[in-house]
Amino acid sequence: MKVYCVGGAIRDELLGLPIKDRDWVVVGGTPEQLVAEGYLPVGRDFPVFLHPRTREEYALARTERKTARGYRGFQVYFAPDVTLEDDLQRRDLTINAMARDADGTLVDPYGGLSDLRNGVLRHVSASFTEDPVRILRLARFAARFTGFSVAPETMDLMRTMVHSGEVDALVPERVWQEIAKGLMEARPSRMFEVLRACDALGRVIPELDRLWGVPQRADHHPEVDTGVHVMMVVDYAATHGFPLGVRFAALMHDLGKGTTPAQALPRHIGHEAKSAELLEAVCTRLRTPVDVRDLARLVAREHGLIHRALELRPATLVQLLERLDVFRRAARLDDVLMACEADYRGRLGLTDRDYPQAAHLRRASDAARAVDAGAIARSCPDPASIRSRVHAARVAAVRAAIGGGD
Numbered sequence: 001m002k003v004y005c006v007g008g009a010i011r012d013e014l015l016g017l018p019i020k021d022r023d024w025v026v027v028g029g030t031p032e033q034l035v036a037e038g039y040l041p042v043g044r045d046f047p048v049f050l051h052p053r054t055r056e057e058y059a060l061a062r063t064e065r066k067t068a069r070g071y072r073g074f075q076v077y078f079a080p081d082v083t084l085e086d087d088l089q090r091r092d093l094t095i096n097a098m099a100r101d102a103d104g105t106l107v108d109p110y111g112g113l114s115d116l117r118n119g120v121l122r123h124v125s126a127s128f129t130e131d132p133v134r135i136l137r138l139a140r141f142a143a144r145f146t147g148f149s150v151a152p153e154t155m156d157l158m159r160t161m162v163h164s165g166e167v168d169a170l171v172p173e174r175v176w177q178e179i180a181k182g183l184m185e186a187r188p189s190r191m192f193e194v195l196r197a198c199d200a201l202g203r204v205i206p207e208l209d210r211l212w213g214v215p216q217r218a219d220h221h222p223e224v225d226t227g228v229h230v231m232m233v234v235d236y237a238a239t240h241g242f243p244l245g246v247r248f249a250a251l252m253h254d255l256g257k258g259t260t261p262a263q264a265l266p267r268h269i270g271h272e273a274k275s276a277e278l279l280e281a282v283c284t285r286l287r288t289p290v291d292v293r294d295l296a297r298l299v300a301r302e303h304g305l306i307h308r309a310l311e312l313r314p315a316t317l318v319q320l321l322e323r324l325d326v327f328r329r330a331a332r333l334d335d336v337l338m339a340c341e342a343d344y345r346g347r348l349g350l351t352d353r354d355y356p357q358a359a360h361l362r363r364a365s366d367a368a369r370a371v372d373a374g375a376i377a378r379s380c381p382d383p384a385s386i387r388s389r390v391h392a393a394r395v396a397a398v399r400a401a402i403g404g405g406d
Contacts, residue, residue, distance in 0.1 A: 001029035003058070004084055004099040004107065011095050014116055024051075024058040025087050025099065028080045034058065047078055061087040064130070085109045089125050092134045093141065097124045115151075122151035129157060132166045136178035136204075139194040143185035150194060158198035167203045175204055176286040183247040188238050189231035205286075207278045208251070210258035215266040223348035224266075226257045233346030242338050245292045249299035249339040250346070252279050256300075275300035295332070298324055299339040306340045309357040309364075314398040317364045318391060326365050327373075333365055360402065367401035368394040 009022040026034065031047045039049035039058060047060040062078040063086050084099060084107060091097040094112040101107060110124050121138055128134055135158050142148060161167060182191035192208070195201035202209040212227030223229050230251060237250045256274030260267075279300050283293040305312070305320060312320070326333045337358045345351050373390045380386050 001033060002027045002084075002101065004101055006088070006099040007091070007096050010098040010100055010106070011112070011116065014098075014113065022056050024056060025061050025084065026058055027061045027082070027084050027087070029060060030080060031060065034060075062090075063087070064090050064127070090127050091124050092128060092131075092137055094120075094122050094124055119145070119148040120151050121145075121148050121154065123154045123157060126157075128154070129161050129166070132161060132170050133174050133178065135161060135167060135195070135198065135200050136170075136175065136182075139191040139200075140178055140182040140185060142194045143182045143188050143191040146187045146190060150197070155198055158200065162199045162203060167200050170204070172285060172287045176288055179205075179286070180244055180248075183234070183238070183251065184244055186238060188234045188247065188251075192231065192234075205282060207255045207258060207282055211254065214257050214260065216257070216268065217266045221347055222350070226254055229347060230254055232348070233342045236346040236351065237339070237342040240338075240342070242342065243335070245295045246335050246338045246342070248288070248292050249296040249335075250342045252282065252296045253300050253303050253339065253343055255279060255282070272301050272304045295335055295339070298332075298336055299343075302336070303340050303343055306336070306357060306361065307344060309360050314364070314402070315395045317361070317398055317402075318368055318394045321361075321365055321368055321394075322391075327369060330365075330369065333361065337361060363401055364398045367397040371397050 004025050004027065005022055006025045007023045009019045012019050031041065031049075034047075034049045035041060038052035040052070041047065041049050042057075043049070043059070047062075049058045050056070051058060060078045061082040061084060062076050063082055064076050088097040088099065088107075088109060094110045094115045096112070097108075097110045098112040099107040106113065111122075115122050121141055123134075123138075138150065138154070138158070142150065179191075182188055185191065192201060195204065196209065196212070208227075208230070211230055212225060214226040215224050216226055216229065218224055221229055223232065230253075233250045233253070234247055237247045242250075252275070254271065254275055255278040256271035256276075257268045259274055259278070260271060276297050279293070279296055282288075283296070288296075302320065302323065309317065309320075321327070321333075324333060324336055341355050341358060344355050344357075345353060371390065371393045373393075376390050376393055377383075377386045380389055
C-alpha cells in the first residue's frame with residue numbers, strides 16, 4: 001500500500017501559493033486495511049477516509065465509468081489493482097493531475113507541470129466530458145489563475161458537451177456552488193467569459209448571457225456594451241474585496257437591459273423593475289441563499305434611484321431607506337452601497353470617479369435612525385397614526401441633517 005499527495009496541493013505548491021488542504025490517494029490498499037489502521041470511513045459513493053490524527057482525506061485509488069447524464073451518473077471501481085495513473089486520468093485538468101510520493105518525487109503522467117509553466121488549462125482525457133460540472137470548474141480556475149488560457153481542444157470539448165445537452169443535466173445546487181466560488185476569485189469576469197466562449201452561459205444563466213451586444217448610452221457608459229459593463233462591475237467588486245452577496249448583486253443588477261425593445265435602445269427606461277423580476281427567476285432556478293437573493297433584489301430595483309440620491313428630497317430619501325429596511329437591518333445599507341458603487345465605477349475610464357451618493361445616504365440614514373420611534377409610539381394617542389408620525393419625524397431629521405425641501 002502506497003500513499004500519494006495529489007491534486008490542488010501539488011499545483012499550488014508548484015505555483016508558490018499557500019496550501020489550504022491536502023488530499024491523498026491510497027494505491028494498493030483496501031477499506032479493511034485503512035479501518036484497521038484507525039482511519040474513519042466517511043465516503044458515501046466511494047471509499048474516503050479521514051486520517052486518525054490530521055483529519056485529512058484519504059481516498060482509495062479509483063476509476064469511474066459514465067452510466068447516466070449529470071454529475072452523479074457514475075459507476076465507481078476501486079481495488080488494489082487500480083494504479084495511480086488510472087486515478088489521475090479521471091481528474092479534470094492536467095494541472096490537477098499531479099502527485100508526490102512519500103520521498104517527494106513528482107508524478108506527472110499527463111503533462112501538468114508543462115501546462116502549469118505555460119499557463120494552460122487543459123483536460124486530462126476524454127473522461128472530462130462525463131461530468132458537466134467540470135465546465136464550471138474550469139471556468140472558475142480561469143477566474144483564479146487570471147493569466148492562464150484554455151487549450152483550444154479543451155474549449156472544443158466543452159462546446160461539444162454543451163451542444164449535446166450534457167450541461168442541461170446540471171443540478172442547481174452545484175451550479176450555484178461553482179458560480180459562488182467563481183465570484184470570489186480574483187477576476188470573476190473570466191469565469192463568465194469562458195462560459196460564454198463554450199456557449200454554456202446561455203444554458204446556465206440565459207438572462208445574463210443576453211446582455212452582451214446590448215448598447216447603452218455612451219455618455220453614461222463609455223464602454224457601451226451592457227455585458228462588458230456588468231463584467232467591469234463584478235471585477236471592481238472583486239478587486240475591492242466585497243463579500244459574495246455584493247458581488248452577486250453586482251452581477252445581476254442590469255438583467256432588465258437584455259429585454260429592452262430594439263426601438264428604445266440605447267435607453268433603458270424602467271430596467272430596474274424588470275431586472276428585479278428576472279432576478280427572481282434566476283435565484284429560484286439556482287436556489288441561491290435567501291440573504292443573497294434579497295440583497296440582489298434591492299440593488300436591482302433601487303440602484304438607479306440611489307445613483308440620483310443627491311437630487312432626492314428628504315421624504316423620498318426616507319421612503320428609499322424604508323424600502324431598504326435599514327431601520328431593522330442597518331448593515332444592509334453598506335452592502336447595497338458597495339454594489340451601487342461598483343456599478344457607478346465599473347465603467348470605461350470612470351473607475352476612480354467620486355461617489356458622493358454613498359456618504360449622502362449614510363448621513364440621511366444616521367439621521368433617520370436616530371429618531372426614537374418607540375418614544376413616538378408611546379406618546380401617540382392614536383395607534384393608527386404611529387407609522388405616519390414616525391415617518392414624518394424621520395423626514396424632519398433628514399431635512400435637518402442634509403437640507404432640502406419637502
